[in-house]
Amino acid sequence: MRQALRRCRRVFRSATVFSAAVNILMLAGPLYMLQIYDRVLASHSVPTLLGLTVFVVVAYAFQGVFDIIRGRLMARSARILDAYLEKAIWQLLIGLSIAARSQKDAVQPARDLGQLRSFFVSPGPLALMDVPFVPFFLAICFLIHPWLGGVALGGTLLLFAMAFVTERSGRRSAALAAEGALTRAALIETGWRNSESIVALGMTETVAKRWTATNDVFLAAQAHAGDVVGPLQSFSRVIRFALQSAILGLGAYLVIYGELTPGAIIAASIMMARALAPIEIALGNWQAFVAARQSYRRLDRVLESAPPTEAATVLPPPRERLEVRTLTVAPPRGDRPILRSLDFSLAAGSAMAVIGPSGSGKTSLCRTLLGVWRAAGGSVRLDGASVEHWRPEDLGRHVGYLAQGIDLFDGTVTDNIARMEEKPDSEAVIAAARAAGAHELILRLPGGYDTEVGEAGKVLSAGQRQRIALARALYRDPFLIVLDEPSANLDRPGEVALLEAVTRAKQRGAVVVMVAHQPSLTEVCDFVLYVAAGEQKDFGFRADVLRRVLVQPQPAPPPAASAKVTPINRGPS
Numbered sequence: 001m002r003q004a005l006r007r008c009r010r011v012f013r014s015a016t017v018f019s020a021a022v023n024i025l026m027l028a029g030p031l032y033m034l035q036i037y038d039r040v041l042a043s044h045s046v047p048t049l050l051g052l053t054v055f056v057v058v059a060y061a062f063q064g065v066f067d068i069i070r071g072r073l074m075a076r077s078a079r080i081l082d083a084y085l086e087k088a089i090w091q092l093l094i095g096l097s098i099a100a101r102s103q104k105d106a107v108q109p110a111r112d113l114g115q116l117r118s119f120f121v122s123p124g125p126l127a128l129m130d131v132p133f134v135p136f137f138l139a140i141c142f143l144i145h146p147w148l149g150g151v152a153l154g155g156t157l158l159l160f161a162m163a164f165v166t167e168r169s170g171r172r173s174a175a176l177a178a179e180g181a182l183t184r185a186a187l188i189e190t191g192w193r194n195s196e197s198i199v200a201l202g203m204t205e206t207v208a209k210r211w212t213a214t215n216d217v218f219l220a221a222q223a224h225a226g227d228v229v230g231p232l233q234s235f236s237r238v239i240r241f242a243l244q245s246a247i248l249g250l251g252a253y254l255v256i257y258g259e260l261t262p263g264a265i266i267a268a269s270i271m272m273a274r275a276l277a278p279i280e281i282a283l284g285n286w287q288a289f290v291a292a293r294q295s296y297r298r299l300d301r302v303l304e305s306a307p308p309t310e311a312a313t314v315l316p317p318p319r320e321r322l323e324v325r326t327l328t329v330a331p332p333r334g335d336r337p338i339l340r341s342l343d344f345s346l347a348a349g350s351a352m353a354v355i356g357p358s359g360s361g362k363t364s365l366c367r368t369l370l371g372v373w374r375a376a377g378g379s380v381r382l383d384g385a386s387v388e389h390w391r392p393e394d395l396g397r398h399v400g401y402l403a404q405g406i407d408l409f410d411g412t413v414t415d416n417i418a419r420m421e422e423k424p425d426s427e428a429v430i431a432a433a434r435a436a437g438a439h440e441l442i443l444r445l446p447g448g449y450d451t452e453v454g455e456a457g458k459v460l461s462a463g464q465r466q467r468i469a470l471a472r473a474l475y476r477d478p479f480l481i482v483l484d485e486p487s488a489n490l491d492r493p494g495e496v497a498l499l500e501a502v503t504r505a506k507q508r509g510a511v512v513v514m515v516a517h518q519p520s521l522t523e524v525c526d527f528v529l530y531v532a533a534g535e536q537k538d539f540g541f542r543a544d545v546l547r548r549v550l551v552q553p554q555p556a557p558p559p560a561a562s563a564k565v566t567p568i569n570r571g572p573s
């Protein structure tokens, strides 16, 4: 964060210079007034009045222009901050999403950046830049008359004290309100994602209740923050008015005793108003300021704890083998391991089926093979290089993955198959679709390859989604293809296409790892890995492992018997 701010330093410096200019030009008004009262009204000289007026108009014009410029500069600093941080934050968001239990934890950095950005362009920071000029204006008050200076100084200190109290007393509820806003956003997201189940299961009311409860907490915190800050703000406003009158009253007293000219009273009163203005603006923007500071600290912490993106040397494309040695699979939060002591190796051109009961860790293994989860022990290597040593962008090019919960992006079919590349290679897209046996199916969609699939592929059927996701996995012929229950939503022709795709991938020298429940899917696999009860129960040639698994009485149900319950509407399979 400090580095990011350092990038803005030059802009800040210019903004400070312009702030200084604006503040000095602010003297023009009071000076004008002083001259009018004490000189023009006394001498009745129109030329003097004209000269002064020209002077003050020019000063105002410059003040306006400089004020615009410093506003622009702050906006620019917000952009610089954003440009410097956005990529890191995006990577952080993705990284956190993998480890986070709920969306709330993962989106925080992005929100924090937004919070900071909007703070930078709010009046708050400019007011803060004016604060150093407070003594300057106070000094002028003292120059006009020490007593007036004393009143102005006292008033300023009082307002400062109030700002401090406000900050202290409202901090907690402001933090609570910010937290509540996040929970609320997460709930909205859940509602949107699960709307079908919510309606079908008649959960609308119950969810609404939860929503109300969350909302109430948020509103209460917000109200409390307002309750604390509101009166303090009103009070400080009243103090400011009182001070204004005090200066006038005291000034009049001094005029009566010939210590001051009437013009000087007005000038002193304006000077004091200038001295108090930044403090009042800062008070008015207090909530934004607290939120920005919290965001800054959180970002600082989370960016610090993020693993450095080591600029690894680009490794040659893997060609030969996938090697897994004494691998321990554990979730990113450092919970207890899911699988231990996995040990197997696959040469180019071979395929392995992973079987095992539900919850045995097959999906977790897939994630670890692809480097999505870090190995908690042991290693996953492609041609001798640990997957963790690859930069994700580089590794991604050599890997195909069909996740169990298919995750399509909001975009066209082509965008999805081409992994959201900016300029998708149509030939490669169609080749991948053909390899997945999805070409005809895609042509039958209303817009063909340009059909918008909606959020997470909402407008497609589950089978269509699965085939498009398979095409995405096969895009540009990756070396390692990991398919997590690729046939879960497929009909028989889909299954045949899948088996063909695996066979072809093997023929061109890929390594395929496929989580499979149906024995029919293991046909194309050379090896079978059987995991259960947190460990590798068996690994070997397909026929051998299947025989052993099926013959031996197992504590967990054998995979053939544990085949997923077939959805009723899938037809005969």
Ligand SMILES: Nc1ncnc2c1ncn2[C@@H]1O[C@H](COP(=O)(O)OP(=O)(O)OP(=O)(O)O)[C@@H](O)[C@H]1O
Pocket (backbone or CB within 6 Å): 331, 332, 335, 338, 356, 357, 358, 359, 360, 361, 362, 363, 364, 365, 404
């Ligand atoms: N992100 C996570 N954090 C903590 N635990 C997890 C996480 N993901 C999975 N688990 C746990 O790991 C275990 C294995 O889950 P996994 O999804 O790998 O099983 P699976 O073999 O793929 O099951 P299925 O056949 O139902 O797909 C489960 O007990 C699950 O609760």
Ligand SMILES: [Mg+2]
Pocket (backbone or CB within 6 Å): 362, 363, 364, 404, 484
């Ligand atoms: Mg799974």
